[in-house]
Amino acid sequence: MTAINHPVDLLRFNTCGSVDDGKSTLIGRLLYDSKSLMEDQIEALERSADITGGGQINLANLTDGLRAEREQGITIDVAYRYFATPRRKFIIADTPGHVQYTRNMVTGASTANLSIILIDARQGVIEQSRRHAIIASLLRIPHLVVAINKMDLVDWSRERFLEIKDQFEEFLPRLDIKDVKFIPVSALNGDNIVTASPHTPWYPGPTLLGHLETVHIASDWNLTNFRFPVQWVNRPNNPTDHSLHDFRGLSGQISGGVVKVGQKIMVLPSGFTSTVKQIWTLDGPLEEAFSPQSLTLVLEHDLDISRGDVIVDAADLPGASNELQAKICWMAPRPLTAGRQFLLKHTTQTVKASVTAIEDRINISTFDKETDVAELAMNDLGEVRIKTAKPLVYDGYGTNRLTGSFILIEPGTNATVGAGMLLPPTEAASPEYKDFAI
Amino acid sequence: MKSYHLDHLDYLETEAIHIMREVASEFERPAILFSGGKDSICLLRLAEKAFRPSDIPMPFLNVATGHEFPELLEFRDRRAKELGAKLIVRTVDEALEKGLAVQAPGQISRNQLQIPVLLAAIEEFRFDACIGGARRDEEKARAKERFFSFRDSFGQWDPKNQRPEIWNLYNGRLNPGENMRVFPLSNWTEMDVWEYIKREKLEVPSIYFSHPRKCVRRHGQWQPYTELLPPKATEEVRDLIVRVRTIGDIISTGCVESPATTVDDIIAEIAAARVTERGSRADDKVSEAAMEDRKKAGYF
Numbered sequence: 001m002t003a004i005n006h007p008v009d010l011l012r013f014n015t016c017g018s019v020d021d022g023k024s025t026l027i028g029r030l031l032y033d034s035k036s037l038m039e040d041q042i043e044a045l046e047r048s049a050d051i052t053g054g055g056q057i058n059l060a061n062l063t064d065g066l067r068a069e070r071e072q073g074i075t076i077d078v079a080y081r082y083f084a085t086p087r088r089k090f091i092i093a094d095t096p097g098h099v100q101y102t103r104n105m106v107t108g109a110s111t112a113n114l115s116i117i118l119i120d121a122r123q124g125v126i127e128q129s130r131r132h133a134i135i136a137s138l139l140r141i142p143h144l145v146v147a148i149n150k151m152d153l154v155d156w157s158r159e160r161f162l163e164i165k166d167q168f169e170e171f172l173p174r175l176d177i178k179d180v181k182f183i184p185v186s187a188l189n190g191d192n193i194v195t196a197s198p199h200t201p202w203y204p205g206p207t208l209l210g211h212l213e214t215v216h217i218a219s220d221w222n223l224t225n226f227r228f229p230v231q232w233v234n235r236p237n238n239p240t241d242h243s244l245h246d247f248r249g250l251s252g253q254i255s256g257g258v259v260k261v262g263q264k265i266m267v268l269p270s271g272f273t274s275t276v277k278q279i280w281t282l283d284g285p286l287e288e289a290f291s292p293q294s295l296t297l298v299l300e301h302d303l304d305i306s307r308g309d310v311i312v313d314a315a316d317l318p319g320a321s322n323e324l325q326a327k328i329c330w331m332a333p334r335p336l337t338a339g340r341q342f343l344l345k346h347t348t349q350t351v352k353a354s355v356t357a358i359e360d361r362i363n364i365s366t367f368d369k370e371t372d373v374a375e376l377a378m379n380d381l382g383e384v385r386i387k388t389a390k391p392l393v394y395d396g397y398g399t400n401r402l403t404g405s406f407i408l409i410e411p412g413t414n415a416t417v418g419a420g421m422l423l424p425p426t427e428a429a430s431p432e433y434k435d436f437a438i
Numbered sequence: 439m440k441s442y443h444l445d446h447l448d449y450l451e452t453e454a455i456h457i458m459r460e461v462a463s464e465f466e467r468p469a470i471l472f473s474g475g476k477d478s479i480c481l482l483r484l485a486e487k488a489f490r491p492s493d494i495p496m497p498f499l500n501v502a503t504g505h506e507f508p509e510l511l512e513f514r515d516r517r518a519k520e521l522g523a524k525l526i527v528r529t530v531d532e533a534l535e536k537g538l539a540v541q542a543p544g545q546i547s548r549n550q551l552q553i554p555v556l557l558a559a560i561e562e563f564r565f566d567a568c569i570g571g572a573r574r575d576e577e578k579a580r581a582k583e584r585f586f587s588f589r590d591s592f593g594q595w596d597p598k599n600q601r602p603e604i605w606n607l608y609n610g611r612l613n614p615g616e617n618m619r620v621f622p623l624s625n626w627t628e629m630d631v632w633e634y635i636k637r638e639k640l641e642v643p644s645i646y647f648s649h650p651r652k653c654v655r656r657h658g659q660w661q662p663y664t665e666l667l668p669p670k671a672t673e674e675v676r677d678l679i680v681r682v683r684t685i686g687d688i689i690s691t692g693c694v695e696s697p698a699t700t701v702d703d704i705i706a707e708i709a710a711a712r713v714t715e716r717g718s719r720a721d722d723k724v725s726e727a728a729m730e731d732r733k734k735a736g737y738f
Contacts, residue, residue, distance in 0.1 A: 010446040040713045079581045080574045082627045089446045091625055107602040223442050232459045236492045244491050251488070253456045253606070258442060282487045290442040294455035294488070307463055331602055345607050348463070405605045414611040416601045 014093040016132040021118040026187035033194035036083035102379035103331035114143040137175035226257030226313040229347035249296035255402035271431020308349030319425020332417035335375040346406040352389040396424030454622035464610040468567040472498035474514035477571030497524040503548035505687035591615035659692040
């Protein structure tokens with residue numbers, strides 16, 4: 001761990017790969033070589049090396065935390081790791097690669113700035129690699145790193161590296177990924193992870209860590225369209241401070257854009273308008289605030305506002321509809337069929353929803369859309385139509401990851417069964433009360 | 439052009455505030471687990487940030503082993519009072535008396551015994567969510583923990599059957615008898631906690647800073663001298679200048695020799711540290727899967 005005396009930013013990334021790609025070894029190597037491990041962790045590694053590893057340190061033991069995983073030798077769930085260098089702090093979501101756990105990959109990737117796809121240099125691009133690239137694209141992860149691993153087993157062949165790069169770039173034009181970096185590595189031996197490899201004089205680029213430290217995180221947050229889903233109405237009961245008797249604040253996290261004192265806002269779906277009187281925080285009032293800050297807004301007018309309402313810039317309205325189209329990742333063993341009812345959680349509200357039609361399923365090997373499908377099975381990705389009991393106030397997922405996403409919850413089991421990304425709205429919100437003006 | 443960019447502490451703070459407000463909104467009877475330790479001290483500041491100028495809309499709950507450092511208990515009670523919060527304390531001693539918990543023969547540590555006490559308190563007050571200060575960087579099993587950690591009606595954690603957590607959308611729905619553990623500090627590291635304590639100028643119990651203490655050499659570390667577990671003739675006893683890095687009960691907490699008297703000293707010490715925080719907790723060393731086993735049984 002490194003002492004940090006100046007503000008640093010945070011890069012969140014996830015790793016994907018098949019069971020034997022060496023994903024856990026790669027993370028182990030990043031932690032080990034960046035000196036982010038402590039003596040007791042290294043001791044524990046060495047202890048298990050003596051018992052089970054024939055004396056060879058197994059870096060994968062660092063991340064394969066649960067006993068079931070150690071027994072099966074695979075990673076079964078999302079594990080989070082933390083490390084820091086003087087330049088940045090990092091959160092790693094280590095997500096499993098085998099087919100039946102795609103839901104964990106979606107989970108780990110949903111908050112990531114960057115995704116690392118591992119490819120075994122001997123095998124080249126396989127279905128798993130394509131699936132992960134497609135998920136990264138659907139989830140709009142801004143940056144992708146393709147780490148071509150086990151280069152030592154193909155004699156550090158530049159030709160093999162370029163061949164795999166070509167295979168991967170072949171289907172890139174069909175994806176929504178702007179920034180892709182290819183790096184030849186050997187996670188087991190540490191080549192091009194933290195220190196540059198002597199075996200790749202033909203590779204002029206940065207090491208993996210070098211890239212993670214310097215990649216420009218073009219803001220992951222929408223700073224253009226002000227959106228504030230009301231989370232909690234802040235109204236002190238019997239305050240001892242008399243100035244707070246009439247305090248009525250609206251607490252929440254800005255999920256898009258910037259807000260300023262004096263700004264004209266609209267509350268949706270009601271359509272009431274007002275202006276921002278105060279931006280309240282425990283540390284004192286602010287003149288302006290931005291996504292993803294958490295704060296409490298006080299408006300000029302005392303309006304009827306509750307959790308689930310959305311406060312937006314009066315001059316920049318999102319969409320609103322109770323008929324929606326979305327890409328969905330299905331995460332439950334029981335397949336999704338048209339007609340099923342769910343609870344849909346979107347920003348701070350949960351509404352009843354019914355999936356009215358399954359439009360298509362994405363073939364994850366070819367990225368082709370298969371129409372005329374009756375159901376989406378676990379780990380399928382596809383487009384659906386949804387009808388909700390109340391209109392949602394939303395943006396397209398491509399514009400805003402927070403106001404464009406939802407989860408589906410199965411009534412009864414309460415399981416989270418689907419992750420949805422909304423397509424851009426076709427109509428802008430129109431106030432419920434058109435004649436209402438203050 | 440202005441930079442609308444959060445540094446890492448601001449990012450972790452807004453994530454945690456969002457989670458606390460979700461709990462206040464989606465649960466009927468939430469509580470905050472407050473031990474007086476450094477992580478739960480951060481939780482209380484985050485609760486202030488989330489809910490002020492209103493009162494913090496949930497009580498504090500502490501499951502005490504009866505083997506706490508006295509400095510910790512004094513601090514716990516005082517802090518709760520300063521914040522105007524209701525503090526509920528349930529102890530292992532009470533539970534032993536009532537037969538809710540049973541001590542295994544030869545078992546001295548009361549860490550395990552906190553489990554039935556916590557579950558009984560949840561039942562007594564019908565808490566549907568307990569907010570705790572656990573962090574994923576503490577331990578391997580915790581690295582797989584969710585922000586909203588679902589527990590069945592026996593309080594058990596099933597690591598293979600966790601709800602996926604996507605974006606900032608947390609599914610807090612429960613059936614009767616089930617409950618949720620919620621960990622707003624999941625993404626914080628030990629360093630983040632101390633940097634936050636520094637930034638927010640938070641008071642912490644005095645035992646985090648170096649002080650003279652009589653210690654006993656046990657299991658390769660210095661532990662506080664206590665009448666609860668008198669030293670054997672073979673165990674070395676010494677007067678040292680020490681501090682604690684993590685607080686468990688008094689018989690399983692290791693003391694580190696340290697000159698750190700300020701939060702800045704502690705931050706410098708952690709930056710240079712070569713063992714993890716939990717390396718000084720004897721309860722986690724029992725087996726490689728010690729934490730996993732306790733969590734499955736209902737530990738926080």
